[in-house]
Amino acid sequence: MTVQTTTTTGTADAFAEEWRAWHAAQEARLADPHGFLAITGLHFLDGEPRRLPDAPGGWTTGPAGVTVVLGDGEELTVDGETVRGEHRFGVLPERGGVTAIWGDVAIEVAKRGGNDIVRPRHPDHPLRTAFRGTPAFPPDPRWSVTGRYVPFDEPRPTTVGAAVEGLQHVYDAPGRIEFELDGRSLALTAFNGKEPGELLVLFTDATSGITTYAANRALFVAPPAADGTVALDFNRAHNLPCAYTEFATCPLPPAENRLPVAVEAGEKIPYERAAGQGEES
Template identity: 50%
Template structure:
């Protein structure tokens, strides 16, 4: 009796399938975080806080910028929760650390909400969020290019000593933001070497890159995309997996203050990997 030998699997095909499965799992989890009840898709407005008191539609309190930072005056029966602290009456949040934000939660007729209080370029913004935000409820998901392991590009960190401050513009005219940059990431694309300014991302040494490319404004968001980069090893070696390039919040809503890529992070090649332009977005008038 004759037998037919089984053909050996193609290692390249097997690796591509494993890469695709890992990417699908990553993107599913990323979309789940995006859909969180009080995530960025739940933002309903953007307010620049000044001395003149304002009321936030859909959120408790009257807000103003006081001598020591943002303040809120809550009516009887209203409250906010900041961490483990329940806030009633008048409360001062004190000075905010540049570039940071805090979130005070509330309930409105059983609907969860929160007010994000943030420093952006030395100014204070307020962004109310509600779990019943229309855009969050209707969010259709984000399209992306098919995952292709060829877009997983080796790179090397060329460190600056000491780390420098990178100052970039933002989608808000006149607003600048600062990031700590430990150096540049050198990589090769389409036979040409490029250097991208990297931002410090996590205490473990992970980095991030904000970039534009030839797809920006065509098949991907015009502002650019954001890419998390694993911590470089002792020699500076790491990898840029462009299939995991994601949209910034401003791709989904006008209620954002996203930074712009530094000029040196504008790639002349079409990076057909990662997330594409969202199907819909929130405008300030909506």
């Protein structure tokens, strides 16, 4: 398991171009009219009806799940159908959710950390309209390393904290990734990614809180090869939504994923957070 190197200018140029395309796609998703930068509030529901400042209706939750009661002249579109009066979203699965449309606003109704939440997403939210991109380290092939995936005998339920105080997430960790960086043997506990076989690692390192976001960064890893080999490209270490907005419930890395080295690759502290945490560059 060694640090990969690039031997030709052409290969280096291609590596950098692929990274720029990846980073542009990351930023496009973040700046989507209904992306995380458009969220105007994080509302935790309970049994008491609540009128929200950024969404219509009175909202509650209970054993039967989330319910909204819309007032006169109020309506939402859910799954393509216009709803008025009382609408029941039902019991939502953990990390699942439903989107209700209100004009140009997308209202996320979801469950996070066992709590039912509502997060309206307004395209004209200043955080989104003023977004100027995310600073990042220049892409460098030395941060693209080969590792080995070691599956656990059984997936390990792993409880981690969240960006929101008092909230916890539980993920099944299928294994860990072992690798070397600058001659040091390291390992990261891996969670399941978005695609079949894909892995996700959450980590901090010696740059966290200095040049990179303090709480976490994330890295998706393509499915392991038949011999367990995986590619870890830390140039694609990216910020989670909590790096930009206080209305995200992002998970924190497990304790063992605090790397004792400075990973000077990937995305840095967002401009929106830089003044209060560290460098802007």
